[in-house]
Amino acid sequence: MMSTDFNARRRKLSKVMIISEKPTAARRIAEALDQNGNLRETKSKSASYFECERNGDTLIVAYALGHLFELRQTEKGWTYPRFETEWVPKYEVDKKASKIEPIINLIRKLAKDADSFVVATDFDIEGSLIGYLTLKYGCRVNPDNAKRMIFSTLTKKELEHAYENLSQQLDFPMIEAGHARHEIDWLYGINLTRALTLSVKKAAGWFRIVSTGRVQGPTLAFLAENDQKIKKFVPIPFWVISAKAGHNGKELELEYHKKRLDLKEDAQRIADELQGRDLRVESILSKKQKQTAPIPFNLSGLQSESYRYFGFKPSRTLSIAQKLYLDALISYPRTNSQKLPLGIDLREILEELRETAYRQYAMNILSRGIPEPVQGPKDDPAHPAIYPTGKKPERRLTPSEFKVYDLVVRRFLGLFYEPSIKEFLRANLKADDHLFYLRGMKIIREGWIVVYGPYVKNNERTLPSIKEGDSFKITSIAADNRYSAPPAHYNPSSLLKLLEKKGLGTKATRASIVDSAQSRGYTLASSFELSSLGYALYETLESHVPAILSAEFTRNLETEMEHIQEGTGDREKALSLAKRELDEILRAFREHEDEIGEDLVKGLQGYWQASEEIGPCPKCGVGTLSIIKSPKTGKRFIGCSQYKEEKCDQTFPLPQKGRIIPLEKQCPYCSHQMIKVISSRRVWETCINWAVCPGRQEDLKTLHQKREKSSGYSEEEEK
Amino acid sequence: MTSCIICGRPIQEEHRFCRYHQNAYEELRKMFDRWEKAYGSMQWHDYLEGVLKAEGTGIWVAEVIEAIKKEYVP
């Protein structure tokens, strides 16, 4: 009896497979949906999945690891043009993606037993595409029948709500938009990078990846144009009147009513005329100014504020925000929205925050009946502005995480506060026609500054107690020479804002595009000043294939992709437009391949000389070899740039004395790159692989023997 | 001469420098009026010294000035 009953119930049970984007998200989802307090994690090789029960169903929560599938060209050959692609498991095109194989295998196995499928990846174009591809190529099921969980925070309440109110269909316009963007960026990145790299190979025989892409090209052009303005800048002189006056035994700094004087003669005359004169307070003016709280954060708002106060690069802020999101502490950060829509339970968030260090602010807002929050102009159909969930951190946040978290919470709380009121005071001091100002500023009502204060510059200044008719004696006055300032170099935050303004890339891709300009050596490491390599690439492209640098050119494609996301565009149409335009560029490229190669080679040579780079790494093919001095021993050797990221451990020993010059040729024995060594003793050529190169062992032996005979030339020198 | 005496890039037709240094040179010539007016009067030579010393002068401008100065000094 028992067993029939069990079997009857068992037959009704349904297995629902939920696909999330990352392991942490999978665990949160499973924890939130588990009704029986019986959450299991089952490991299989290096992958795992979560299992729990809800509404009598078994839920299998599996995870991707970002993209599990990647595009690969269908035709063979590291060449261009390559326009036709297919989706394949990522590990087939990326050797570093070995973790992905067991995950795909597990997903495939789990899918066989599942009765229905739910996509629970991030609700944006990238996340939607990941969900779709995982269903189609991982689970091998028809994505048309899958359902979608839509949420903006990983809190239990929202996840349960999302599961109980599943969208009956996947978000196909978003998937299509993600698909188009992925394909188009692949086409541009792969083909243009190969074209550049192969032109260098043809001209000099080196294989050194020179990369660019659809958005990287215009970004390089923005950097180059700004860099040129700075480098050809001629400052213009002007003068300012610096004056001080005594009042009640104190010396006060005065501001002359003309901020700058263009003629030296005028400035000098004013200074001469006013030497030692008395000034009379003619009037004291006051002006009150109301300022509403700063609007809710979208991603770029958070990135720019975080750069301003903490100096965090946009990519760093994004990755910290992502972690806070996975910890269910803040809402989804990749949003354009500056609004908090009605659906958000503000009371609940504030009640939760009442139990934290933000208690006093949350209580204050609750006691005022939760006034309407300040809203910003921008909207995003997929997600609201970034806000805290109110949850207490379950682990100790790192100092950087805490900074970003605090910024988000305070910004949110500030939205419910009154505008601040500042009083600006200005005393007008006069002698004949000459007018000076004394300024003061007083905060009359703090309003939102009470909570957001740590992130507001406090420029409060008290005006000394003076009244009309008071007299001041000028104690010192001079005409100071100044110069107009050149435009500033971009910083990570201002470059990101520029890309956003120009409508290039997406909120998800811009931060890494900004990083790549530096990491590829096109700008100097410390600033966005263009490097010699950056100039070489810019000049070459400008004279032979300017379309690669043109923001206008790629904006058509951006518009086309936006239309797809809005459901009015067509992916195939966008793709064929992209291919047509790319084809034209590549044709132009082929025609000028030789000149392009020669120009780039010259640029690379200059760059390598300046940066101690040797050339491309033969082991990983991605990094660049350069001369490194060991911080421990002080000895120099050749190492790969990917070493820092623990991606490549290739090293070569170097002679410790003499100047090293990379040569444009390869070793005839082992085909490693050749170098020239110039020491006071001799000049010789060898390959970087000399220590083990089969063609050089005889030489080494002779060298050893010579050394043993002669004293004072230790073996150490060549290690 | 086919390459810029400052940086070795090819020179522009009928010009003395490469496009960047030529640009900087033209900017330098254009701004002389502004300096002359600001100071009341000014000699070209003093102008060059002034720009060279001023804060914010672009590197190409400074390189052009150094090159011009070399030409004048016997």
Ligand SMILES: [Zn+2]
């Ligand atoms: Zn030049």
